[in-house]
Amino acid sequence: MYTEVANLNFSSNGSVDDPLSSLDQEWNEPPAKRLSRTGHHVMSVFLGSIMVFGFINNLVVLILFVKFKTLRTPVNMLLLNISVSDMLVCLCGTTLSFASSLHARWLYGKHGCMWYGFANSCFGIVSLMSLAFLSYDRYSTLTVYNKRAPDYRKPLLAVAGSWLYSLFWTVPPLLGWSSYGLEGAGTSCSVTWTSQTPQSHSYIICLFIFCLGLPVLVMVYCYGRLLYAVKQVGRIRKSAARRREFHILFMVITTVVCYLLCWMPYGVIAMMATFGHPGLITPILTVVPSIMAKSSTVINPLIYILMNKQVTIEIHPLPLELWDM
Template identity: 90%
Template sequence: MLLLNISVSDMLVCLFGTTLSFAASVRGRWLVGRHGCMWYGFVNSCFGIVSLISLAILSYDRYSTLTVYNKRAPDYSKPLLAVGGSWLYSLFWTVPPLLGWSSYGLEGAGTSCSVTWTADTAQSHSYIICLFVFCLGIPVLVMVYCYSRLMCAVKQVGRIRKTAARRREYHILFMVITTVVCYLLCWMPYGVIAMMATFGRPGIITPIASVVPSILAKSSTVFNPLIYILMNKQVRQQFY
């Protein structure tokens, strides 16, 4: 359910966000006006946060699956609650710029939109700080904690037994960790550039310098399905 949630959010980015930036890049300018820019900034932020929160929840799910032995039948209520919670959490942090707490505007070379990182106002700075703490910092800390504890548990179990079921769990763990690492590699450069643009001296980030991190951030929608197909045996068999 969580993997499906990530895939859906990536697909929605491609349908409702990438199409606009692709057309703008072909023409060399933004084509759909201020409201289109606000829409683009909102959907990219919303769906991106959904993916990151889902990955954080997935890290806890893998940790609890490997460390808590449970014979009960699969319960879909908790995954559905997690999926719904990821969307509500994302909306909670991406709707405020539409209502006046910061805003969405053109970024980089003027062919895409995002949060107005360069706005020198107390409102904008407070929103950006909250966005990075609650939508990047805390989820990353959750992942680091869960995976560090999980690695200790895996090493202990590996010394005791190496059944086929456990080997399968190790493979899933490796897939999820790879997904998270790729996601952070895609988004960290964008985050660093955004923070430099917000709190650095004016003009420190040129439009050209901001294009590459923006493209890397969008490329996370490409890497996730490749990882699922190449590294997940069940998904790969169904795909074939």
Template identity: 85%
Template sequence: MFSEVTNINLTSNFSDDDSLTSLGQEWSDTPQERLSRTGHKVVSVFLGSIMFFGFVNNLVVLILFCKFKTLRTPVNMLLLNISVSDMLVCVCGTTLSFASSLRARWLYGRHGCMWYGFVNSCFGIVSLISLAVLSYDRYSTLMVYNKRAPDYRKPLLAVGGSWLYSLFWTVPPLLGWSSYGLEGAGTSCSVTWTERTSRSHSYIICLFIFCLGIPVLVMVYCYGRLLYAVKQVGRIRRTAARRREFHILFMVITTVVCYLLCWMPYGVVAMMATFGRPGLITPVASVVPSILAKSSTVFNPIIYILMNKQFYRCFLILFHCKHQMTENGHSSMPSKTTAVQLNRRVYESTPAATGHISGSPQYNKDCISPASEKAEPPDPPALPDIMP
């Protein structure tokens, strides 16, 4: 979403043509701590790993979408949008900061700095908003039962809306409401957190409220309600629902914790750099939160996609591991039904009485090996697949 946090003296990084006055920014005259050559090498190792694994993980997801038609469901359009935005961050953003870290200085001048800050913010916000919309989709489809044919209109509107929403918040710094500039260890760019103007402060406050705070609240609320609904069913059908409840509990905790670990440290450090005393956040202190935020491009496809049962089955087929699908008996075999026939009176008394998840695994031979079709079917789930 953003890059690193603390502004530094730019005179040694920009060419004479790219003077400080041309940047239109006020920079501190006091020299600030810079990373050592060894520190830059360590950062480059982390950035190189994030760039490689983030690209590969999201590329696998895109290949799965192209190869298996069964994955092209409405809710999976949001997952595809997350992978596309994360891959663009790796290609258009992380590559630049990785190369700069190898040389221990920013290599691409003023315009490259503005480009880096813009694309990193834009693609990052698209990913964050998509994660929040995905949590709302899982919550809303649990509470509102809908037997109609799959509707691609709403997910596609959500995908387009995430990009428009992101542009709405990332274009203003290019037009004068705040700005993008070189920051932190001097090898990446983002919003100029330490610019001491009311215009910059107003933009940063709005950015954090609408692009970090609200998505966090949406995810916590939706997944909290979703987990509560699952626990209600678990009390009624303890044997049938227990495994599903533990699985969903694990996924909810993993989702929220990884989201907060990736983005909240960066958010806290950025706010301290914005409203704290000058020099409070050093370049060294800003590097770790920045790397954590960038690492979301690696973890997102694992948590939201590769741990999804549909994607996992297709993943095994793609890499010719079909025999693994039958080793555990029914554990990898999708059920032909999406919910058991609970007692109507008891079932309708729970929040999940009308539950149906549009993204739950569907029976499709594209992702099922012939051997697994003959396996003994599993116990029917007590609830549709709410989480991957």
């Protein structure tokens, strides 16, 4: 499917059209052209904090999930999927950009850059699609309420679907439809937003429509309908089970809002870099949105731990039970 495009992008003579050749030139540039050494050190502090706390927070979520059977509910399967993808971002992505920031340059060559761009894009889309599936789950649960036993089949299908969908959209740049390259301060990689080729533009348009616009529209629709329904029945006395469902709804909405607040600035900057005037977005201007996007790996598990009543109930005696693990 992408063979013809790949031949256009990866020419054998190492011309300007070859993204890997141009990438070699990019990471051989003096760091001063991108960010001062002090700036890189400040950035490494933020990245190091995100890497450590993101990993620890998501590890705690995984331990709680394994430790306490009561937490293994259908809705928590999707939240667990987000924690897994966030932890993989910390392990496979943030570690590389952190080390590169310490040295004020990208350390891992063109293939490492391609891996970094692919991995971060893949795990990020998995989280976003999981949130979209969560929104539909909350919508269907609260609007078509029943007392049947928990159904794990749909959440597991949603988990598998989120990974397959993400791979469908993040593998093409490895095959020639657009590409992954250095971004921002030159210590991280992503889709080459600034490429002016038709292949790159077509991919970026599809990426924003199907991996950002579509899931966000699903979430807005589902939560809009749910909030309207909540307002309609606000004066009606709700059962304890119903109140639990609304509490979960509030937790999921909080997760979605925080995730979008972290990622939307990066998305806006990326779109401006792609379709704006050349030079409109400087590399340094992308640093803060990039760090904000990565910070979602720290925030998501905190919301899950602090706002989930099941977790609060279970971890109260945790210090005494840790010895049994």
